[in-house]
Amino acid sequence: MTVAGSGLGGGGDAANVSRTPCAGGGPHSKPGNASKNGRSCHHDRGAGRRPSQRALPAETLWLSRRSGDHTDGKLPYLAAKLTNGASANGEVSKNGKAGVNGGRRSDASIVKGWRYINKDGFTREPLKIAIAGGGAAGICLGIKLLEAQKDGRLGDIDVTIYERDQDYGGTWHANRYPGCRCDIPSHVYQFAFAPYADWPQFYSSSRDINKYMHVVAQKFGVEPLIKCNRTIISAIYSEETAKWTVEVETKGSGVETVEVDIYVPATGVLSQVNRPNIPGLDDFPKDRVLHTAEWPANLDYQTAFKDENVAVVGIGSSGLQTIGAIAPFAKSVSIFARSKFWISPPMLTEPAGTREWKGGNFYYSEAEKEEFATDENALYKHGSALSAATMHLFDVFFRDSAEQENMKATVRELMRADLREPELIAQLVPEWSHTYIAVALDSRFDLWCRRVTPCVPFMEAIHLPTVSLLMNPIEKVLKKAIVTKNGQQHEIDRIILATGFDTSFKPKYPLRGRKGVELGDVWKVRPKAYMSLAVAGFPNMFIMCGPGTVFANGSLLAGIEANAKYIVDVIAKMQSQDIKSMEICQENQDEYNRQQDSLMADLVFTSNCSSWYKSGRPDAPPDALFAGSTLQFMELLASPRWEDWKYERRHENKYSFLGKGTSSVRRYGYGRRVSTEEIVDPTSSIADSQIEGKGGDRAFYLTKEMHRNPLKLSDYREPTNGAIPINI
Numbered sequence: 249m250t251v252a253g254s255g256l257g258g259g260g261d262a263a264n265v266s267r268t269p270c271a272g273g274g275p276h277s278k279p280g281n282a283s284k285n286g287r288s289c290h291h292d293r294g295a296g297r298r299p300s301q302r303a304l305p306a307e308t309l310w311l312s313r314r315s316g317d318h319t320d321g322k323l324p325y326l327a328a329k330l331t332n333g334a335s336a337n338g339e340v341s342k343n344g345k346a347g348v349n350g351g352r353r354s355d356a357s358i359v360k361g362w363r364y365i366n367k368d369g370f371t372r373e374p375l376k377i378a379i380a381g382g383g384a385a386g387i388c389l390g391i392k393l394l395e396a397q398k399d400g401r402l403g404d405i406d407v408t409i410y411e412r413d414q415d416y417g418g419t420w421h422a423n424r425y426p427g428c429r430c431d432i433p434s435h436v437y438q439f440a441f442a443p444y445a446d447w448p449q450f451y452s453s454s455r456d457i458n459k460y461m462h463v464v465a466q467k468f469g470v471e472p473l474i475k476c477n478r479t480i481i482s483a484i485y486s487e488e489t490a491k492w493t494v495e496v497e498t499k500g501s502g503v504e505t506v507e508v509d510i511y512v513p514a515t516g517v518l519s520q521v522n523r524p525n526i527p528g529l530d531d532f533p534k535d536r537v538l539h540t541a542e543w544p545a546n547l548d549y550q551t552a553f554k555d556e557n558v559a560v561v562g563i564g565s566s567g568l569q570t571i572g573a574i575a576p577f578a579k580s581v582s583i584f585a586r587s588k589f590w591i592s593p594p595m596l597t598e599p600a601g602t603r604e605w606k607g608g609n610f611y612y613s614e615a616e617k618e619e620f621a622t623d624e625n626a627l628y629k630h631g632s633a634l635s636a637a638t639m640h641l642f643d644v645f646f647r648d649s650a651e652q653e654n655m656k657a658t659v660r661e662l663m664r665a666d667l668r669e670p671e672l673i674a675q676l677v678p679e680w681s682h683t684y685i686a687v688a689l690d691s692r693f694d695l696w697c698r699r700v701t702p703c704v705p706f707m708e709a710i711h712l713p714t715v716s717l718l719m720n721p722i723e724k725v726l727k728k729a730i731v732t733k734n735g736q737q738h739e740i741d742r743i744i745l746a747t748g749f750d751t752s753f754k755p756k757y758p759l760r761g762r763k764g765v766e767l768g769d770v771w772k773v774r775p776k777a778y779m780s781l782a783v784a785g786f787p788n789m790f791i792m793c794g795p796g797t798v799f800a801n802g803s804l805l806a807g808i809e810a811n812a813k814y815i816v817d818v819i820a821k822m823q824s825q826d827i828k829s830m831e832i833c834q835e836n837q838d839e840y841n842r843q844q845d846s847l848m849a850d851l852v853f854t855s856n857c858s859s860w861y862k863s864g865r866p867d868a869p870p871d872a873l874f875a876g877s878t879l880q881f882m883e884l885l886a887s888p889r890w891e892d893w894k895y896e897r898r899h900e901n902k903y904s905f906l907g908k909g910t911s912s913v914r915r916y917g918y919g920r921r922v923s924t925e926e927i928v929d930p931t932s933s934i935a936d937s938q939i940e941g942k943g944g945d946r947a948f949y950l951t952k953e954m955h956r957n958p959l960k961l962s963d964y965r966e967p968t969n970g971a972i973p974i975n976i
């Protein structure tokens with residue numbers, strides 16, 4: 249909407265502020281939404297309306313047109329104040345004239361009714377950020393925020409990571425069950441910015457990954473930001489203040505309420521224990537029921553089960569791993585399973601070279617770890633070869649592709665060879681989906697439809713005489729037995745629930761956005777987000793590992809890093825450009841998801857198996873996953889599409905942040921090389937003479953590398969394009 253006679257308008261003109269944010273910038277743009285210079289400018293909403301409609305705060309950046317230019321001839325509020333000798337930031341100048349810097353400003357600084365505010369350019373508004381969850385995602389985001397503050401991209405930020413458990417580490421702290429380990433090589437399941445020389449094994453145990461997370465959190469200075477034993481019990485957005493009110497419960501000592509500018513749920517999708525609803529389970533002695541994700545720290549599986557008949561319910565990754573570990577040490581193990589699964593030999597082994605494999609794993613020698621610690625080339629060569637191999641995992645995800653069919657046939661043969669017994673082969677090897685619905689609709693059970701687990705110990709354990717596989721559904725649990733639907737009763741002393749997690753993505757606490765809308769209600773049918781990190785209707789909330797992320801292909805940590813970097817970019821933009829709130833446009837979120845759904849239909853994840861990607865329902869869409877490769881996800885998030893967002897500005901003038909023309913090198917040392925040493929205090933302005941001394945660098949855009957091979961006059965050659973040769 250353009251108001252006649254609005255002066256320069258382009259950018260700062262409140263009259264050009266769209267009343268229909270998000271209406272364009274894409275295929276849905278309407279001609280009427282474009283400003284008069286032809287560019288659409290409907291993504292921003294000023295903090296208020298036109299100046300004549302309300303009283304403006306003294307520090308507002310919007311300075312109204314001079315009385316002479318004004319169509320209604322009235323002198324707007326702030327212009328009147330200025331002519332009374334107030335400076336742009338509301339201060340009266342020494343000589344009593346309107347202006348900045350003690351009255352140095354002349355009338356020339358009022359251009360067609362606009363004037364800047366007297367503040368450093370790109371001044372960062374202090375921001376308070378609450379991150380829920382101290383797993384890999386929360387840790388990574390904390391680190392990236394601190395790093396951005398150090399290199400001057402962020403100013404004053406107050407970050408707290410609230411962790412429900414007594415320690416941080418997330419998955420790798422909570423999952424202590426025997427045999428728990430990563431299905432991705434250690435040198436791939438690590439942050440790119442924090443390669444680790446001390447991985448003990450090719451596939452790491454949960455314990456070793458947890459140790460790594462602690463080393464990372466300490467080394468990168470994020471540990472002090474993590475508050476453990478704190479559960480977020482509600483998060484409510486206020487449209488008026490554009491802030492989140494977050495309630496945090498501390499174990500044993502009540503509830504604290506904090507108001508923050510930005511709320512980041514990083515609560516994980518595999519973090520809410522799923523307890524199956526089996527008749528009679530509650531009557532089974534409680535101290536004899538274990539969930540894999542709640543394994544007691546002091547339970548020694550090598551001795552605890554020697555006189556026990558153990559039931560393991562479920563054969564997802566955690567069930568397979570638990571069985572592989574405990575079976576040799578238990579009196580008997582009965583496996584209660586419903587679904588077939590894909591199990592593979594160790595994957596991605598070639599780049600590791602010749603090794604002494606045992607149980608599908610190997611130990612790095614002390615000499616090799618020492619070499620990794622001291623020779624960056626050796627560590628880089630090993631890590632990058634394994635990472636490149638992991639990133640290959642995408643073509644195989646296309647249904648009916650030659651890669652998928654070949655790999656499926658190979659894994660099937662390997663499973664048959666390992667299982668040996670025809671009955672086991674018939675029970676476990678996915679030839680087609682065994683569910684009735686699946687057979688009726690689509691019989692395919694493609695490889696990677698559910699995560700493929702390399703688990704040699706399970707393949708060995710299944711042949712033990714003490715282990716039995718029961719593919720019949722459980723009817724009920726008695727005090728000392730489990731009864732299956734075929735009427736058989738199995739004597740049991742202990743039940744291990746390997747039943748995974750509630751993967752619905754619905755928050756377990758009230759999380760309300762605009763107009764009090766619950767995220768749980770928005771996600772009732774399908775959990776959908778924009779690029780896994782934002783949801784329309786929830787401004788200033790940015791998710792780590794939301795629905796639609798790269799859970800299926802390779803190491804999630806690569807995706808987490810990309811996700812964290814994106815959120816830092818968003819926060820840096822908000823902070824340095826006077827943005828009060830940012831919200832993803834519903835239509836862009838929807839269109840993005842249409843693209844995702846259409847590609848997903850051709851990927852194996854939509855084939856008919858039950859997996860946590862679909863909340864366990866074989867016929868549900870795999871909303872947990874990104875439809876694309878990890879590399880594409882990284883590339884996508886590396887360049888935010890700012891045009892997909894709508895903005896609410898702190899001031900009418902969307903260029904308010906340019907202030908009095910200074911670069912942020914002055915205050916924040918923007919462009920400083922990242923160092924852990926001196927950090928410019930982002931809350932105080934630095935005198936011009938102090939900038940370099942305080943870590944700033946006004947020549948930050950010059951590097952030593954640029955000066956390594958300077959141009960020389962002798963580089964000159966005769967032009968080849970017909971231009972006249974110069975006389976040298």
Ligand SMILES: Cc1cc2nc3c(=O)[nH]c(=O)nc-3n(C[C@H](O)[C@H](O)[C@H](O)COP(=O)(O)OP(=O)(O)OC[C@H]3O[C@@H](n4cnc5c(N)ncnc54)[C@H](O)[C@@H]3O)c2cc1C
Pocket residue numbers: 380381382383384385386410411412413416417418419420423428429430431432437478479480481514515516517518519565566757792793802803804805
């Ligand atoms: C058994 C298992 C094996 C896995 N194996 C692999 C693998 O091989 N490769 C791979 O890439 N990924 C694997 N994953 C996925 C793994 O979860 C991710 O790789 C990664 O650790 C997720 O990190 P996160 O921080 O997003 O979530 P999490 O690690 O789950 O962390 C979330 C944190 O949020 C906390 N929290 C939850 N609710 C609240 C609340 N209301 N208030 C405060 N805190 C809260 C939780 O306590 C938890 O610490 C595995 C997961 C499991 C469970």
